[in-house]
Amino acid sequence: MSNPRSIKRIGLLTGGGDCPGLNAVIRAVSKTAMYRYDIEVVGILNGYEGLIRNQVELLDTSDVSGILTRGGTILGSNNRISPLQFPVESENGSIEYIDATDRCLQTIEAHRLDALIVIGGDGTMACTMPIVNAGVPCIGVPKTIDNDIIGTELTFGYTTAMTTATMSLDRLHTTADSHHRVMVCELMGRNAGWLTLGAGIASGSDVILIPEIPFSIERICDYLQERMQSPAGFSIIACAEGAHPEGGHQIISQVVEGSPDPLRLGGIGQLVAAAIEERTKFETRTTVLGHVQRGGPPVAMDRVLATRFGVSALELLMAGEINRMVVWRHGDIDHVDLGDVVTGQRLVPLDHPMLDAARAVRTCFGQDA
Numbered sequence: 181m182s183n184p185r186s187i188k189r190i191g192l193l194t195g196g197g198d199c200p201g202l203n204a205v206i207r208a209v210s211k212t213a214m215y216r217y218d219i220e221v222v223g224i225l226n227g228y229e230g231l232i233r234n235q236v237e238l239l240d241t242s243d244v245s246g247i248l249t250r251g252g253t254i255l256g257s258n259n260r261i262s263p264l265q266f267p268v269e270s271e272n273g274s275i276e277y278i279d280a281t282d283r284c285l286q287t288i289e290a291h292r293l294d295a296l297i298v299i300g301g302d303g304t305m306a307c308t309m310p311i312v313n314a315g316v317p318c319i320g321v322p323k324t325i326d327n328d329i330i331g332t333e334l335t336f337g338y339t340t341a342m343t344t345a346t347m348s349l350d351r352l353h354t355t356a357d358s359h360h361r362v363m364v365c366e367l368m369g370r371n372a373g374w375l376t377l378g379a380g381i382a383s384g385s386d387v388i389l390i391p392e393i394p395f396s397i398e399r400i401c402d403y404l405q406e407r408m409q410s411p412a413g414f415s416i417i418a419c420a421e422g423a424h425p426e427g428g429h430q431i432i433s434q435v436v437e438g439s440p441d442p443l444r445l446g447g448i449g450q451l452v453a454a455a456i457e458e459r460t461k462f463e464t465r466t467t468v469l470g471h472v473q474r475g476g477p478p479v480a481m482d483r484v485l486a487t488r489f490g491v492s493a494l495e496l497l498m499a500g501e502i503n504r505m506v507v508w509r510h511g512d513i514d515h516v517d518l519g520d521v522v523t524g525q526r527l528v529p530l531d532h533p534m535l536d537a538a539r540a541v542r543t544c545f546g547q548d549a
């Protein structure tokens with residue numbers, strides 16, 4: 181097929197925390213570019229860091245073969261470095277944070293990149309805006325296990341992470357049952373409860389704690405008292421890393437200066453478990469699932485979504501629909517303005533049907549219904 185936009189070379193980068201399906205998008209973008217449009221694909225290494233430091237690699241078809249099922253990203257990724265606040269050492273040895281957009285533009289020019297395909301979350305899309313504003317055609321592809329990107333009802337990686345988390349919660353069920361314990365499992369998701377809500381429902385967790393619904397520890401304990409006396413005699417609590425008590429705040433485990441997402445969350449599971457044990461005397465254990473949720477091969481649905489996103493990203497570019505992000509809406513692929521995506525995070529709405537379904541089966545959210 182001819183190349184209507186005279187695009188000869190594109191750059192491709194994966195930014196932010198990795199997730200299952202990144203390689204499937206890389207493969208789909210690259211194969212569509214190479215086979216359908218005869219376009220060269222330059223892989224930018226380690227997200228925006230590679231664009232700033234001019235670390236790139238021309239991909240060929242063999243680089244993108246056999247990677248559909250592989251977790252992670254063959255290009256490497258990075259959730260510490262942002263071109264908007266890039267650390268450099270000043271003359272007196274102290275670290276200064278500079279705007280490195282010019283360096284990105286130099287790399288783009290040096291490699292004659294006619295456009296950029298950016299696979300990332302809201303942080304990566306925010307880093308892309310200055311490049312868009314400098315006139316480089318960009319297309320975004322939404323990735324994250326958190327499922328929290330504005331404009332799309334689904335990000336690739338989410339379904340796989342939810343499946344992994346569900347399988348882990350299933351395993352906690354059998355040991356909780358044997359020991360008549362309360363098991364608190366802390367899940368990722370940053371400020372959004374999608375991952376915990378999905379895995380919590382899928383695993384039949386008794387208590388689901390998400391950032392959107394601040395909890396009362398008393399309410400949780402009242403619920404557990406009843407539940408522990410029922411024939412089941414054990415309880416599973418799916419607790420999002422961003423969950424917090426009513427009138428309280430999230431637990432920040434680390435601040436990564438200069439990162440597009442500087443606040444790392446973690447530790448709430450342990451606090452919830454301690455508070456439960458102290459109040460109820462039920463034997464309580466905590467599991468922090470951590471990066472297991474981000475690893476491994478994508479499930480079939482993510483492979484399909486990632487492939488469709490990747491192909492659509494290239495097709496959008498070739499149709500001249502630039503500075504857009506491909507999205508999943510109303511059961512199909514669509515696209516939105518990149519600028520609209522970076523205005524915040526997509527949280528669980530309090531009237532979401534998933535919440536209603538969970539409540540109907542008597543799941544406790546640590547609140548009055």
Ligand code: F6P
Pocket residue numbers: 197259301324325326368369370421444445474
């Ligand atoms: O955004 C993806 C995510 O896995 C979040 O769920 C989590 O809060 C964060 O990244 C963890 O980041 P890091 O890999 O830097 O620990």
